[in-house]
Amino acid sequence: MTFMREALARLASVFGWRRGDADLGEEIRSHLDSLAEQHVRSGMSERDARRAARRDFGSVARTTEEYRDQQGVPALDALRIDVRHALRVFRKSPGFTAVAVLTLALGIGANTALFSVVNAVLLRPLPYTHADRLLAVSATTPTRPLSLLSYREYLAVREQASSIESVGLWLTQSVNLTGGENPERITGNFVTGSFFHTLGLAPERGRFFTEDESTPGRTQPFVVVSHAFWQRRFGGAASVLQERLSLNGTSFAVIGVLAPPFDAAAVPNRGGPVESDVFIPAGAFPGRNDLSSLGPSLLGVARMRPGMTVAHVTADFDVIARRLRAAFPESESDRTPRAVPLQESLVGSSRTSLLLLLAVVGAVLLVACVNVSNLLVARSLDRRREIAVRMALGAGRIAVVRQLGVEAALLTAASAALGLFIGRSSLGGLTALGTGSVSVPPVIPLDSRVLLFTLFVSIAMAFVCAIVPAFRVVGLDPAGALQAGARGSTSAGRRTRESLVVAELALSMALVALTGFFLKSLLIVERTPLGFEPDHVFTLQFRLPPAKYPGQPDIARFFTATIERVRAIPGVESAALVRAVPLSGNGGDTPFIVEGQLVAKGSEPLARYHLVTPDYFKTMRIPVLRGRDFSDRDDLQSPLVAVINQTFARTVWPGDDPVGKRIKTVDLPDWITVVGVVGDARHASPSEPARPQLYVSHFQNPQIFTSLVARTSQAPMAIANDVRRAIWSVDKDQPVWAVMPLDAIVDAVRAPNRTLALLVGLFAAMAVTIAGVGVYGVMSYSVSQRTQEFGIRLALGAPAVAVRRDVLVRTLALVGVSAVGGLALAVVGARVAGSLLVGVEPSDPSALAAATLTLATVALLACYVPARRASLVDPLVALKQE
Amino acid sequence: MAPDADIPYGTLDLMVLKTLDSMGPLHGYGIARRIEQVAQGSLALNQGTIYPALLRLEQKGWIKSEWGASENNRRARFYEITRAGKKQLAAETESWQRTVAIVTRLLEHEP
Numbered sequence: 001m002t003f004m005r006e007a008l009a010r011l012a013s014v015f016g017w018r019r020g021d022a023d024l025g026e027e028i029r030s031h032l033d034s035l036a037e038q039h040v041r042s043g044m045s046e047r048d049a050r051r052a053a054r055r056d057f058g059s060v061a062r063t064t065e066e067y068r069d070q071q072g073v074p075a076l077d078a079l080r081i082d083v084r085h086a087l088r089v090f091r092k093s094p095g096f097t098a099v100a101v102l103t104l105a106l107g108i109g110a111n112t113a114l115f116s117v118v119n120a121v122l123l124r125p126l127p128y129t130h131a132d133r134l135l136a137v138s139a140t141t142p143t144r145p146l147s148l149l150s151y152r153e154y155l156a157v158r159e160q161a162s163s164i165e166s167v168g169l170w171l172t173q174s175v176n177l178t179g180g181e182n183p184e185r186i187t188g189n190f191v192t193g194s195f196f197h198t199l200g201l202a203p204e205r206g207r208f209f210t211e212d213e214s215t216p217g218r219t220q221p222f223v224v225v226s227h228a229f230w231q232r233r234f235g236g237a238a239s240v241l242q243e244r245l246s247l248n249g250t251s252f253a254v255i256g257v258l259a260p261p262f263d264a265a266a267v268p269n270r271g272g273p274v275e276s277d278v279f280i281p282a283g284a285f286p287g288r289n290d291l292s293s294l295g296p297s298l299l300g301v302a303r304m305r306p307g308m309t310v311a312h313v314t315a316d317f318d319v320i321a322r323r324l325r326a327a328f329p330e331s332e333s334d335r336t337p338r339a340v341p342l343q344e345s346l347v348g349s350s351r352t353s354l355l356l357l358l359a360v361v362g363a364v365l366l367v368a369c370v371n372v373s374n375l376l377v378a379r380s381l382d383r384r385r386e387i388a389v390r391m392a393l394g395a396g397r398i399a400v401v402r403q404l405g406v407e408a409a410l411l412t413a414a415s416a417a418l419g420l421f422i423g424r425s426s427l428g429g430l431t432a433l434g435t436g437s438v439s440v441p442p443v444i445p446l447d448s449r450v451l452l453f454t455l456f457v458s459i460a461m462a463f464v465c466a467i468v469p470a471f472r473v474v475g476l477d478p479a480g481a482l483q484a485g486a487r488g489s490t491s492a493g494r495r496t497r498e499s500l501v502v503a504e505l506a507l508s509m510a511l512v513a514l515t516g517f518f519l520k521s522l523l524i525v526e527r528t529p530l531g532f533e534p535d536h537v538f539t540l541q542f543r544l545p546p547a548k549y550p551g552q553p554d555i556a557r558f559f560t561a562t563i564e565r566v567r568a569i570p571g572v573e574s575a576a577l578v579r580a581v582p583l584s585g586n587g588g589d590t591p592f593i594v595e596g597q598l599v600a601k602g603s604e605p606l607a608r609y610h611l612v613t614p615d616y617f618k619t620m621r622i623p624v625l626r627g628r629d630f631s632d633r634d635d636l637q638s639p640l641v642a643v644i645n646q647t648f649a650r651t652v653w654p655g656d657d658p659v660g661k662r663i664k665t666v667d668l669p670d671w672i673t674v675v676g677v678v679g680d681a682r683h684a685s686p687s688e689p690a691r692p693q694l695y696v697s698h699f700q701n702p703q704i705f706t707s708l709v710a711r712t713s714q715a716p717m718a719i720a721n722d723v724r725r726a727i728w729s730v731d732k733d734q735p736v737w738a739v740m741p742l743d744a745i746v747d748a749v750r751a752p753n754r755t756l757a758l759l760v761g762l763f764a765a766m767a768v769t770i771a772g773v774g775v776y777g778v779m780s781y782s783v784s785q786r787t788q789e790f791g792i793r794l795a796l797g798a799p800a801v802a803v804r805r806d807v808l809v810r811t812l813a814l815v816g817v818s819a820v821g822g823l824a825l826a827v828v829g830a831r832v833a834g835s836l837l838v839g840v841e842p843s844d845p846s847a848l849a850a851a852t853l854t855l856a857t858v859a860l861l862a863c864y865v866p867a868r869r870a871s872l873v874d875p876l877v878a879l880k881q882e
Numbered sequence: 883m884a885p886d887a888d889i890p891y892g893t894l895d896l897m898v899l900k901t902l903d904s905m906g907p908l909h910g911y912g913i914a915r916r917i918e919q920v921a922q923g924s925l926a927l928n929q930g931t932i933y934p935a936l937l938r939l940e941q942k943g944w945i946k947s948e949w950g951a952s953e954n955n956r957r958a959r960f961y962e963i964t965r966a967g968k969k970q971l972a973a974e975t976e977s978w979q980r981t982v983a984i985v986t987r988l989l990e991h992e993p
Binding site: 070 | 909910911914915928929930931933934937938940941942943952954956957958959
């Protein structure tokens with residue numbers, strides 16, 4: 001107890017509640033006076049009495065010292081002194097302090113910003129209870145690694161997988177909402193009742209429909225709405241549970257409102273399975289047949305039992321797949337259900353780009369650290385005299401190191417605070433740009449992990465920035481430092497500084513080379529011909545409600561009328577339908593059989609499958625190379641025809657004329673005759689390799705989901721309202737969406753690569769600037785140390801050019817050495833980036849050469865001023881400096 | 883850190899406490915004088931060492947201090963024992979006495 005009291009009292013005195021020396025002085029004086037008086041009374045003279053009193057008292061100095069030692073916490077006291085000293089040092093050289101703090105702050109800021117994104121996208125758990133046990137369930141076949149689940153597979157998994165606690169189905173799809181002023185398209189999510197339970201969701205109002213109520217055959221017309229939709233459509237009114245919604249032509253009763261999971265806005269990939277307006281029982285899934293007999297249609301989400309792993313689940317799935325194949329031999333063989341952690345499935349592809357960016361900013365930070373460290377080394381060598389004096393007066397090495405450590409700690413603390421601020425502020429800009437192919441959540445929280453990361457980075461930095469200079473300095477011979485004329489530059493010191501600069505240059509070079517790779521890849525991708533002309537093309541999508549258009553003739557009638565009306569709009573040069581607009585992310589493949597070519601079941605070739613109307617190729621300006629385009633005569637009554645692309649022709653009938661040959665697909669009953677060949681056009685991505693593409697006449701296989709494309713003479717969006725009116729004149733309840741020019745779609749697809757290249761370039765520029773400053777600093781310092789040498793040389797008749805050349809050559813030598821490491825690092829980095837770089841070899845010489853050249857130029861620019869200064873040294877002044 | 887006084891650390895504390903306990907509030911000089919008197923010259927005490935000790939005792943809460951006027955109207959700090967101090971004094975006295983008793987017994991029972 002008393003120990004505590006004493007400790008507290010000591011601590012209190014650190015913060016000012018201490019007995020001042022003045023008080024003690026008064027007590028001591030009083031004491032001495034009394035002692036003297038005592039001696040006087042026993043007969044001594046005044047002076048002798050005083051002397052005797054002092055003798056009795058003992059050393060006043062020691063008393064005072066011990067008294068002081070009794071107060072304060074010695075460590076803290078020393079720290080306070082160090083801090084005050086450090087602040088004084090900073091005030092004396094504000095320029096240096098500002099540069100150091102700013103450099104470090106930029107490095108920390110970039111890291112904090114990026115780490116916040118990485119944290120939000122990759123590291124944070126999804127906002128569901130026990131999210132680590134959630135899996136995304138799909139199916140896989142040898143030819144199609146990611147396939148949807150069929151209802152039959154879902155039932156099998158539900159009943160037989162022992163490692164799974166619960167499983168649900170879901171699929172988001174556009175849904176037509178009618179009954180309002182205008183028909184509207186909203187996102188619907190077709191789910192089984194078990195879906196809500198699996199994700200651990202809760203209703204805010206009302207209830208969810210049960211598994212039974214969503215089973216095909218027993219489905220109830222119930223719908224659950226999201227919180228956001230409830231606010232938007234019903235104004236958050238409590239009467240929502242009495243409302244009905246007309247979805248896809250059918251009336252549904254609202255029975256519940258979904259409570260949003262906390263931080264719903266902070267989930268990547270637009271909230272995944274929960275970001276929908278309405279939740280509809282899976283049994284109401286639109287299609288020609290009942291859901292239970294439909295093939296793969298939906299995605300699954302499952303929750304593992306506690307203690308189970310994905311390996312257990314995979315084993316279960318293998319068994320289930322075998323049983324299914326045995327029970328239903330006519331189904332597609334080699335299909336297996338497959339599970340991955342839900343987080344991974346939402347985020348997957350972006351992992352590489354995010355981690356790459358993190359490495360890049362890490363490199364920038366390292367460069368910044370090295371720079372500041374170098375600056376500190378240079379400065380501490382300047383202060384050799386001061387430190388030598390301190391050490392001569394008894395300061396231990398530890399004390400000196402501690403003092404330098406405190407300086408570095410204060411610097412990094414300031415830059416950490418500033419960096420955190422910069423980082424968080426720039427987050428807004430970063431998310432606006434997007435980072436690569438990531439769907440960054442709109443809200444990026446600042447949580448404990450980010451703060452810890454920043455703290456960790458700062459401490460590591462303080463270490464690097466402090467330890468290197470500190471140990472450099474205390475290792476020096478104090479006597480040598482005190483000698484008059486001692487110069488700061490020992491050869492060992494210079495080597496340290498130069499090797500640090502070489503490290504900076506190497507890192508910057510690697511970053512510049514990486515930027516070069518990305519730029520090259522970007523150019524390749526953007527220059528690849530698309531195969532069609534995206535300018536002046538208007539697009540939109542629609543999906544017809546199957547209830548209103550039950551048969552193919554009905555669908556055909558609607559679309560025939562629609563196209564006619566759209567073509568009549570002034571400004572429209574041509575119009576057509578296509579199932580999926582190129583690069584829109586829609587569209588799929590179909591297996592096909594070639595007449596006369598036998599192939600094992602399950603390994604049929606695949607082709608991208610398009611349903612188009614006549615004039616599609618004309619609208620998209622895809623050249624027809626052989627045969628003909630579709631015509632109005634290709635309808636439900638005439639024989640089936642198809643158009644293929646060049647790659648299809650080349651792959652399937654090499655050297656032969658494909659016109660007249662026949663093929664067969666899964667969804668059409670008869671053989672299809674090829675009537676034309678068109679040029680290759682990209683569909684899934686702008687840089688995909690050429691693939692077989694198969695075009696079938698829409699009017700021979702009318703589908704409810706399709707897109708309109710129209711080539712306009714003016715700006716595409718100018719006709720938007722006219723098109724809407726044309727469609728509504730055919731069916732006033734038919735909503736449309738994704739109304740945008742094809743240009744915008746193409747740009748959106750290209751944007752992630754552009755952004756990534758931009759970001760890498762930005763960081764490379766930062767690093768190069770910092771490295772340039774570093775070169776300037778080192779060369780500047782080196783020149784100032786060698787003034788004498790230069791003075792002598794100039795006095796002995798060396799031309800100024802020679803002296804300048806000396807500095808330049810030195811600099812280039814540094815760049816040369818750094819190139820070895822830097823270029824090697826660049827190659828490694830490119831290899832890591834892997835799939836992000838299209839068409840560029842990791843050892844592409846042009847990018848590497850460009851990087852070396854850039855750094856050499858920057859370095860030469862940086863050393864220009866010091867070189868000039870070297871050549872302008874006045875020999876007399878230099879010689880006098882002794 | 884320990885000052886090399888002629889008397890061990892702990893016993894100085896004990897003596898101060900005892901002095902204050904028997905004499906009531908005293909200032910520094912008074913305490914030093916009293917200790918010297920009681921020791922009857924067998925102790926060589928550097929009187930200055932009392933001040934760090936007094937501060938320590940105050941930090942431990944065994945004494946408290948107050949400014950006041952001394953006999954010759956000088957401003958002096960007066961120290962007074964606290965209740966906790968009295969308890970500490972009693973405990974340490976007992977501990978000393980026990981030690982003395984043990985050592986005495988040991989010395990007497992030398993075979």
